[in-house]
Amino acid sequence: MAPNPLESSRSVFRQRKSSFPAVESSKALDFRRLFKSNQKMEQVPSLLRRCVSTIRKRNPLPSEVPWQFQTPLPNEILAKIFTQLEGADLRSARAVCGRWHRVIEHTKYVLDTLTPRPISRFVVRAAARGALELRWCIYGSAQAKSLLLGAQQLRAPDALSLEFAFRHFEIQRVIFKDVSLTNDLLGFFRRHFAVAPRFAPLSLVFEGVDVSALSPSVFEAFFADVAPHLETIQLRSLSGLRTDILNDRLMRHLDASKVRSIEISAPKFVFAHRPKILRVSDVTLARLSSEGNFPALHLERCQITSLMLAHYTENYLKKAAQETSRIQSQLCTIKKCPAVSNKVYESECRRRSLSCEEDDKKRHFYSVHADENGEAAFTISLIADELPKPLDGH
Numbered sequence: 001m002a003p004n005p006l007e008s009s010r011s012v013f014r015q016r017k018s019s020f021p022a023v024e025s026s027k028a029l030d031f032r033r034l035f036k037s038n039q040k041m042e043q044v045p046s047l048l049r050r051c052v053s054t055i056r057k058r059n060p061l062p063s064e065v066p067w068q069f070q071t072p073l074p075n076e077i078l079a080k081i082f083t084q085l086e087g088a089d090l091r092s093a094r095a096v097c098g099r100w101h102r103v104i105e106h107t108k109y110v111l112d113t114l115t116p117r118p119i120s121r122f123v124v125r126a127a128a129r130g131a132l133e134l135r136w137c138i139y140g141s142a143q144a145k146s147l148l149l150g151a152q153q154l155r156a157p158d159a160l161s162l163e164f165a166f167r168h169f170e171i172q173r174v175i176f177k178d179v180s181l182t183n184d185l186l187g188f189f190r191r192h193f194a195v196a197p198r199f200a201p202l203s204l205v206f207e208g209v210d211v212s213a214l215s216p217s218v219f220e221a222f223f224a225d226v227a228p229h230l231e232t233i234q235l236r237s238l239s240g241l242r243t244d245i246l247n248d249r250l251m252r253h254l255d256a257s258k259v260r261s262i263e264i265s266a267p268k269f270v271f272a273h274r275p276k277i278l279r280v281s282d283v284t285l286a287r288l289s290s291e292g293n294f295p296a297l298h299l300e301r302c303q304i305t306s307l308m309l310a311h312y313t314e315n316y317l318k319k320a321a322q323e324t325s326r327i328q329s330q331l332c333t334i335k336k337c338p339a340v341s342n343k344v345y346e347s348e349c350r351r352r353s354l355s356c357e358e359d360d361k362k363r364h365f366y367s368v369h370a371d372e373n374g375e376a377a378f379t380i381s382l383i384a385d386e387l388p389k390p391l392d393g394h
Contacts, residue, residue: 078103094164104164116197118170124189125177130154132179136169157188166192173203174226180210183218190222200229205236212240212270220250227253232261239268247279256291263298265335277301277338282308289315297332305339310348313368313378317354320376329377336385342366345382 082104085093094104120139127133130151137144153160171193179185193199204226211219227233233254235246246264254262269276281303288295294316309332320328334340342364349356355372359365368378 072099075103116168116170119172121173121175122169122171123175123177124179125175126179136171154185157184160188162192163195166196169196170198171196171201173205174201175203175205176207176209177205178208180213182213183215186214186218186222190225193225199225201226202229203232203234204230205234206238207234207236208239209237210239211245214240214245216242216245219245220253223250224253228255229258230254231258233259234261234263235265235267236263237266237268240270241267241278242270243274243277243279248281248283251280251284252287256288256293259288259293259295261296261298264302265298265300267301277303279303285309285312288312292319294319294330296330297334299333299337300335302337303339304334304337306341306344307348309334309340309345309380310352310354313349313380314352314354316378317368317370317374317376321370321374329379331379331381333381333383335381335383338385340382340384342382342384345380 078100082090082093082100090104094101117138118140119136121137123133123135123137125133125135127148132149132154133146134149135144135146147162149160238246246267251262264278264280267276267278278301280299282305285297285304285308289312294312316330346356346358346366349366349368353371355369355374357367359367362381364382364384366380366382368380370376
């Protein structure tokens with residue numbers, strides 16, 4: 001019988017001898033076998049995890065039902081829950097979702113639990129890329145918060161609503177700084193100031209504000225809401241001014257018995273070849289004087305006359321003489337008003353038997369007293385408009 005070729009081939013190859021016989025006899029670890037066994041063991045839990053996830057997907061537990069398939073609580077129950085929260089927690093709950101936001105905003109009892117916060121200073125200023133920053137500060141607790149309104153939001157300010165926050169603001173000072181005001185933007189602030197409780201600011205500041213796109217009627221409507229309780233008004237470096245936007249009718253909204261300081265300084269007009277004079281005239285000073293109130297004045301490019309200034313000075317000194325319990329002094333600055341003359345003012349004061357002395361160190365400063373020994377003083381600075389310098393050769 002012929003030999004089997006397979007068996008003969010097997011007999012040719014001998015079993016390979018171990019290169020390291022000492023390793024086989026030792027008890028050392030074989031890391032190759034250990035690695036292979038670990039791979040096999042890891043396949044078991046991964047398989048179990050896949051099975052568990054498949055079962056969970058087919059049979060979800062009640063706690064894992066997606067939110068959209070759960071039965072939401074009625075709004076009445078949510079409102080009852082929210083009434084148990086305090087102010088800070090209630091504001092945080094309002095930011096959770098749109099539904100909670102709506103429930104909190106439309107529940108009167110919830111809104112009543114939020115006590116108004118006194119805002120020492122509410123500042124509106126320009127930010128980068130056409131944005132607007134709203135910042136409110138509380139002096140007593142040294143707190144400050146800010147909100148940034150993007151340029152896209154400012155294109156449609158009527159769609160913005162911050163009424164929830166303004167319902168709990170008691171604003172004491174309003175400051176607009178380096179902002180370009182429009183009718184829509186000023187209407188936005190007017191709408192929100194209207195919902196603020198006891199909105200009675202004591203101070204209004206416009207600094208570096210562009211009013212070229214603002215109509216006089218809209219500005220007057222805004223001023224009428226803010227002015228009745230003002231003690232201080234500062235209009236500094238307004239640009240884009242027209243002669244009709246600041247006038248006596250606007251100043252009539254001020255309470256003549258409360259205001260303590262009026263400043264209109266460094267106005268910048270929109271036109272270059274027309275008279276740069278604001279229509280704030282003797283009418284405003286006469287109304288203040290008739291109420292027995294004499295606020296500090298800083299008026300620039302207004303229609304004030306020397307005769308009215310002398311009359312204002314005389315009435316102030318008469319009232320100061322009646323209040324002998326304290327020494328009173330007042331400082332006024334009248335700058336670049338074409339109808340004001342230093343010589344005319346001096347002569348009018350002397351005609352009223354007032355002692356008018358010019359300061360030797362400070363030009364255009366006058367110290368006026370009812371008599372030479374009078375303690376009450378009225379200090380006034382009269383700065384005339386500088387004439388343009390002639391060109392060389394003319």
